[in-house]
Amino acid sequence: MMSELLVFVNDEFIPASKASLLVGDLAIQRGYGIFDFCKALHHTPIFLDEHLHRFAHSAGRLRLPIRPKKEIALVIHQLINKNNIPHSGIKLTLTGGYSPDGYTLAQPNLVITQTPLHPPTPDTFEKGIRLVTYPHIRQMPDVKTIDYLMAIWLQPYIREKNADDVLYHRDGLMSECPRSNFFIVTKDDTVVTPDENILKGVIRGKVLELAQQIGTIEERSVSLEDVRNAREAFITSTTKHIIPVLQIDGRPVGDGFPGAVSRHLRTQLDKLVASVTP
Amino acid sequence: MMSELLVFVNDEFIPASKASLLVGDLAIQRGYGIFDFCKALHHTPIFLDEHLHRFAHSAGRLRLPIRPKKEIALVIHQLINKNNIPHSGIKLTLTGGYSPDGYTLAQPNLVITQTPLHPPTPDTFEKGIRLVTYPHIRQMPDVKTIDYLMAIWLQPYIREKNADDVLYHRDGLMSECPRSNFFIVTKDDTVVTPDENILKGVIRGKVLELAQQIGTIEERSVSLEDVRNAREAFITSTTKHIIPVLQIDGRPVGDGFPGAVSRHLRTQLDKLVASVTP
Numbered sequence: 001m002m003s004e005l006l007v008f009v010n011d012e013f014i015p016a017s018k019a020s021l022l023v024g025d026l027a028i029q030r031g032y033g034i035f036d037f038c039k040a041l042h043h044t045p046i047f048l049d050e051h052l053h054r055f056a057h058s059a060g061r062l063r064l065p066i067r068p069k070k071e072i073a074l075v076i077h078q079l080i081n082k083n084n085i086p087h088s089g090i091k092l093t094l095t096g097g098y099s100p101d102g103y104t105l106a107q108p109n110l111v112i113t114q115t116p117l118h119p120p121t122p123d124t125f126e127k128g129i130r131l132v133t134y135p136h137i138r139q140m141p142d143v144k145t146i147d148y149l150m151a152i153w154l155q156p157y158i159r160e161k162n163a164d165d166v167l168y169h170r171d172g173l174m175s176e177c178p179r180s181n182f183f184i185v186t187k188d189d190t191v192v193t194p195d196e197n198i199l200k201g202v203i204r205g206k207v208l209e210l211a212q213q214i215g216t217i218e219e220r221s222v223s224l225e226d227v228r229n230a231r232e233a234f235i236t237s238t239t240k241h242i243i244p245v246l247q248i249d250g251r252p253v254g255d256g257f258p259g260a261v262s263r264h265l266r267t268q269l270d271k272l273v274a275s276v277t278p
Numbered sequence: 279m280m281s282e283l284l285v286f287v288n289d290e291f292i293p294a295s296k297a298s299l300l301v302g303d304l305a306i307q308r309g310y311g312i313f314d315f316c317k318a319l320h321h322t323p324i325f326l327d328e329h330l331h332r333f334a335h336s337a338g339r340l341r342l343p344i345r346p347k348k349e350i351a352l353v354i355h356q357l358i359n360k361n362n363i364p365h366s367g368i369k370l371t372l373t374g375g376y377s378p379d380g381y382t383l384a385q386p387n388l389v390i391t392q393t394p395l396h397p398p399t400p401d402t403f404e405k406g407i408r409l410v411t412y413p414h415i416r417q418m419p420d421v422k423t424i425d426y427l428m429a430i431w432l433q434p435y436i437r438e439k440n441a442d443d444v445l446y447h448r449d450g451l452m453s454e455c456p457r458s459n460f461f462i463v464t465k466d467d468t469v470v471t472p473d474e475n476i477l478k479g480v481i482r483g484k485v486l487e488l489a490q491q492i493g494t495i496e497e498r499s500v501s502l503e504d505v506r507n508a509r510e511a512f513i514t515s516t517t518k519h520i521i522p523v524l525q526i527d528g529r530p531v532g533d534g535f536p537g538a539v540s541r542h543l544r545t546q547l548d549k550l551v552a553s554v555t556p
Binding site: 007009018019020021023024026027029030032062064081091093098102103104111139140145146147149150151152155 | 285287294295296298299300301302303304305306307308309310311340341369371373374380381382383389391414417418423424425426427428429430431433434548
């Protein structure tokens with residue numbers, strides 16, 4: 001029933017098969033735009049305030065005027081009611097708009113889509129993922145821009161290296177995966193995650209809070225050496241929550257199996273998400 | 279009469295006010311796309327083969343399947359006939375298409391637009407431009423991607439620095455402006471242009487050929503020191519042909535006026551363009 005889903009474009013709810021932007025939009029012309037992505041469970045957006053806050057931050061950094069958070073939240077709730085998908089991903093996109101000269105910023109276009117999304121399963125956690133490192137830092141990494149040029153371009157490379165996703169680094173300092181944050185757990189059970197050249201994920205923040213309740217956390221640079229000495233590694237994202245990283249560049253992380261700290265944090269995160277889900 | 283212009287989208291000529299892409303396109307979702315831009319004078323595309331060749335190169339590098347050059351050329355000629363604008367800019371855009379998951383490449387969308395464009399005037403040449411340097415290299419600089427995030431974001435910075443455009447560099451080695459190539463003329467009249475981290479412009483190639491006929495050319499790295507010692511500097515582009523760079527970071531280049539070599543090359547380039555214009 002994908003074709004019947006509604007998409008919000010500026011001021012209207014439009015069937016997905018007709019939801020479009022004119023080709024003069026600066027996202028199409030110049031790749032200029034931001035987005036955010038939150039999850040809804042049982043028709044309820046999870047951590048919506050945090051996502052709207054970050055969306056506003058991204059908009060500000062790219063000098064795109066944005067509507068009040070309350071107004072966007074209202075549209076999201078209307079969209080959820082209209083589409084009636086219990087578990088979904090909600091993507092907010094704000095573009096540079098219809099520029100008269102294809103270069104100057106114009107009135108932004110706001111697009112809000114909703115697509116079915118299934119919560120991560122225990123199996124997803126046990127299976128874990130394999131990463132391959134690649135030297136790249138996103139432009140303006142603190143901003144959730146639509147720039148995924150390298151991420152998409154690297155897909156064949158990732159497959160060729162028998163990996164599931166890419167871990168960006170610069171000069172051997174790890175930063176992030178294209179759509180998730182990266183953590184290691186050291187031999188003394190400290191939970192460490194990079195603090196520079198990254199997008200600060202909403203789940204990253206929640207996991208740091210949870211980790212702090214049970215032990216030590218550090219937000220600092222993570223070298224390849226740190227990764228090799230780590231007992232565990234995992235990634236966090238809105239879609240995936242916590243997934244153990246079992247291999248990096250073909251070498252096992254720790255013993256190559258999901259670790260106790262990752263597992264504990266996942267349980268705690270599941271509880272936290274459940275506590276804000278009706 | 280802008281609203282009556284036709285735009286080619288995939289297989290149809292559509293009025294510009296209705297020419298659109300669905301929001302699921304990977305240009306909007308992920309900034310994934312390429313383009314090329316050529317000029318038509320008296321209804322004739324100039325250096326079309328070179329532009330189509332580069333468009334195909336960009337498409338290949340981004341793994342986007344592309345139609346045969348002859349087919350695209352035919353569409354361009356049809357568009358020129360239908361719109362009937364004698365002097366125009368023709369922009370070809372190829373995007374990642376309507377991805378089922380918003381990440382995997384799909385069948386590309388091809389968009390061809392035509393907009394009125396006036397040839398550069400002698401006044402534009404005499405006025406010259408002022409550049410401000412900025413540390414940045416485009417991702418995949420040999421590819422004409424739609425990624426102009428930094429270029430657009432830097433507009434207020436450029437104005438604040440009393441400049442007209444930005445000159446990218448990395449570690450003090452100049453590369454290019456967002457929409458033009460950069461040249462210097464040394465004190466011994468050698469024409470020098472960077473050879474790395476740049477998009478090889480069609481006009482850049484023509485100017486190198488013309489410069490070789492009258493003297494020495496060098497394609498090599500250009501340091502800030504080289505710029506400070508240069509007698510002249512200029513930029514080249516399809517839209518602007520040759521424009522002298524009179525200031526960089528607020529300091530005059532050479533004597534701060536359009537130079538003899540720039541002027542000579544401009545005359546030769548005008549002749550070359552006239553020779554391929556009916």
